[in-house]
Amino acid sequence: MNRHRMRPRRYITGFDGIRTLAVIGVIVYHLMPASLQGGYLGVPIFFVVSGYLITDILLQDWLNYGHVRIGRFLGHRMRRLYPAFVTMLLGTTAYITLFQRSLLSNIRATVVTNLLYVYNWFEIGHGQSYFDRFNGESPFTHLWSLSIEGQYYLFWPLIIGLLMLIFKKRSRIFWFMLAMAGISAVAMALLYDPANTNRVYYGTDTRMFAILIGSGLAFVWPSRELSPDIGHSNQLTLDILGGVSLVVLIWMFFQMAGTSAFTYRGGMLLFTIVSAVLVATVAHPGSHMNRLLTNPVFTYIGQRSYGIYLYQFPVMIFYETKVKNIGDHPLVNSLIEVALILLVTELSYRFIEDPMRHYDYSRLWTDFTNFLRAPKFNRVTGTITGLTIILFVITAVGFVQQPSKSAATQKTDLQKTIDKNTKNASKKNAAALKRQKAAAKAAKIKTEQMKTKAALAKLSPKQKKVAKEYNLKPQVVLAMGTTDLTAIGDSVLLDVSPDLQDVIPGAVVQGKVGRQITDVPPIISSLKQQGQLAHNVLINIGTNGTITNGQAEQVVNMIGKDHQIFWVTAHVPTQSWQHQVNTQIKKTAANHPNVHVVDWYKKALNQSDWFASDNVHPNTAGNRKLTKLIANEIASVNN
Template sequence: MQQVQTKTKGKRLKHSRYITGFDGVRALAVIGVIIYHLLPYKLQGGYLGVPTFFVVSGYLITDLLLQEWEQNGRIDFLGFYARRLKRLYPALVFMLVGTGTYITLFQRSLLTNLRSIISSNLVYLYNWWEVGHGQSYFDRFNGESPFTHLWSLSIEGQYYLIWPLILIALVLIIRKKKTIAYILLAFAVISALLMGFIYTGPSTLNRVYYGTDTRMFSIIFGAVLAIVWPSAHLRKHINRRSRLILDGLGIGSFLLMVYLYFELAGQNTFTYRGGMFIMAIASMALIATCAHPGADVNRWLTNPVFSWIGTRSYGIYLYQFPVMIFYEMRVPDIASHPITHAVIEILLIMGISELSYRFIERPLRHYNYRKLGETIYEFVQPNSKYGLKRLWLAPAVILVGVCLYGSAIAPTKAGRNVLQESILKNQSSANVHNKQALAKQRKARKIAASKKRMKHLLNKKLTIKQYKIAKKYQLTKQQYLTVSHQPLTAIGDSIMADNSHDLQTVFKQAYVSAKVGRQIWQAGDVLKELKRKNELAPNVLINLGTNAPMTPAQVKSVVQTVGKGHRIFWVTTHVPTRNWETEVNNTIHQASKTYKHFYVIDWHRYSFNQTDWFWGDNVHPNPKGNIYYTHLIAREISKHLMMK
């Protein structure tokens, strides 16, 4: 993410060397993060590139601070902080101002809390703001913020501020590097254990994912490595056996990192109870072998492509979310060509990052701010040497002004649109109906659900009210009477939350548990609680997959939680604005071939190209769409029930 300078007071440290392979490590990390955000189904663990960045930062900063201490007998703290600010602040400020301006002008739905978001980022406390106010890092649909990814920069900023002071205190008080390494290693283990203990499920995800204390072990591992494996004291000439061991360790750690990239989902409990810890260790091993001049790993990770990506990785990481989110908000059908759109987004990110590197990051990093007054004086002179370059001041002032205006008018609480009001209204109605539905389900269990009883129900005449309901939802008498008396447990996200009133109008015994932003990995707790209370109906309807991708393993977990003796009806997703739509639906269809009593309700196919069925987001059914959504569910469930 960041390229650490190796200079002190403008002079390069005597024994310091630029390790070109570290650009390759950064490149691998940022590639993982980018692919994860663009194509999460292809690389579900790509977010683990962030711990790798942390380990690199921990190693480089500690290594350089110790080199400075050994060479000069002191550390220039003010110089260190100045170099860090010159390296990090210009691009960060530009990204915050540019993004804030775009939101103010073109995407005001994202204005909420803009003032707090910008201010907390400028003081590097945004990760803690996210703990209390932000959404899950893995919620890919529900109002995803273009600033969410900046949490990691805040943790690094806190590290840069505090770590030099702690390091020198340890050196002065304890002195023995071996003892210091053991102490730091103990703190790293405590940090990892804290992550595991605090994480108890989705409700604590933000706390462990964004918290400095629960993520610090990756940076500490890098610091420990710098103490026991200082780059300036590693011998270039080693025997063949040692070189082969180092190369083997490098290859092994790289393969383990790749495996975790593909296999370790962010919603997996193991991720927080050992997974990230293993990733940090693997990253530390790769960095150790890359840093050693006697190994071949540094050479393997050195090439023009990795060098270009690595030196610009900070900018690439900064601009990725704004580009992705703004692009996907403007392109209505990402799902039809996910790879093509991903390539376009990558090109945009790379282009903006290159411009930022050339015209913002590199010039301002090397600028002598002691000459700021002199520069301003020269800038305003009639015959200034800056000439037409001064015209850039006008758009810069406009950008800052618009961003400040947006921050001033930004609400601290998101307003509700028509869709959100509809969801809240229907959720409230569902809560009332749920109590009645459970009572009816308990009563129904006492009556044998025999074919004779079903035949008796189907022979009954429709009342006027029932006739109107059947007609509204385009159901035959047999379809309506079949489902209206069937116990049903419905688990879903905002799609089902908005449809709950229609669903319970047709299914009189339907218990609906639906929540905005719900993802598949949150369904388990709901199902377990219903089973514990013996309130899980024989028919289980699930509508999940809108807010994030899901894997066959996650579907399997839900099926196993539901257990035997229940029929599962899973609704395919209609979310053309997200690249995981096709993969999610393929996973659902495949599950129907794998598990007995697992039936697909193909809402995606049924609603294809029916744009007048949806609100403006082309994802949530409007009142007209809800009628068709309910019709399809009732029709499909009745078909399977009549076949049993």
């Protein structure tokens, strides 16, 4: 290629459209995961676009100057990314120092690893699952992807020079890049652990294939070498490929759940390849795809997509902490959150990102010394300087006040209760299994005894106490004494487990904090293989995330028609998926005669005195109310 024949670098406006689709997917997923369960896939789109554009720029450097101007490249990246990034870190840390100190745990390591762009590796060992949407989300969790991009920016200029020297031909480099991307995707598939996706979701090695595919594309599809003068058939081919890829991407946004094994065993790779096809067609000046994805709205959002991505999580988490009825009005609250994100992003773009990107940093020392000699402030510079100093001071306070490891690991009263209940449930489970075996033998005798009113009145002292404490009819208490039950659920089930096992001594509790619907099928399969799945099955899932129709059907079908299933509705007003989960539970019950709704949401509505401070986990009074509701429902079905 001859530098004199090269066209000047053009701004591909359609890439703003692609960025807009990506950031909308991420935002909608975080706000209403039930509406767009694959919205998290916006991140691979960002990776592909970034890989293509950065490699395209570096290749032009190589072809123009015979080497990559690493200093110039890194300087440009720092000016573009760091000002808003540092502002977000300082602002978020200052906020949690002032208003949400429970999030100060590991704050020093969080900020430092982010500044060094290694936060994704820190998250693997210290962060919660990206798909655990209830257990105290961190306002920094989403920054894992920026660390991977930062690592790419640092090392890629050196690697691209080596590749050009070793392989000479760009077509060979392209195939080498595809091979490396394949290895990365295979690593994701092999390291995938359904019990903990952190390693494959946050790992640089397992997520790099998206950037590698985008980078590889730039070697065989450089933007400056693509001619707008192509034949009609070629243009039609590009348009068809671009249109189909766009439709497929949107379809996968709706279909590909982040908790599905397919996602990590080829699904995300497939999505990335389709994304690369869209990028290639938009980059080509002979295609109409660039024009299709170019409009004022997409341009506006696309140019600010970095800031929108940066500020989304802090705004959402801080807002949702203060507003307790998110689940009651999910759409209204989502619109408010989007408006706040756009407002914060616009302020950042106008007063931080854009000015700092165009500032001549070679004048930094001169401007600083001149300012010291003759300080000059106007309203804008004075405000920014004052806020910056305040943020630094408050952040420093947060660093100093970070709780020690022992304090950070100190558990709340609710966590202690759940841990205690988990241990007690395990002890009682063994006794419950023995009871279940004996219950079948004693059932016939008990049935005859319960036929007479005299037998119904003959409660033991313990049963009389249970009937009084839980306000249950004697018939229900007697029936629960011979009922076998397998209870599968999350932390809410663990919270209620002591009461449940007092009223239903034959209940075996399988509870775990943070459990979601995708964790249930393996548990059912294991219990069935061991012959320990009771005739009555209680499902208390929905607190921590959405439930799709397919997931609900899978659970019901695995349990089987010969079992009675009692599904407790979710009371989680702080989350947007509350109504989606409850609607799905009722829909499943309507489709299966052996599925029965235990409507805890309806029963507990506006009963805040039944709950702990989070308005999700029942307190002593709430546990008794929930236990009574479950017992009455099981008794009404089995009698």
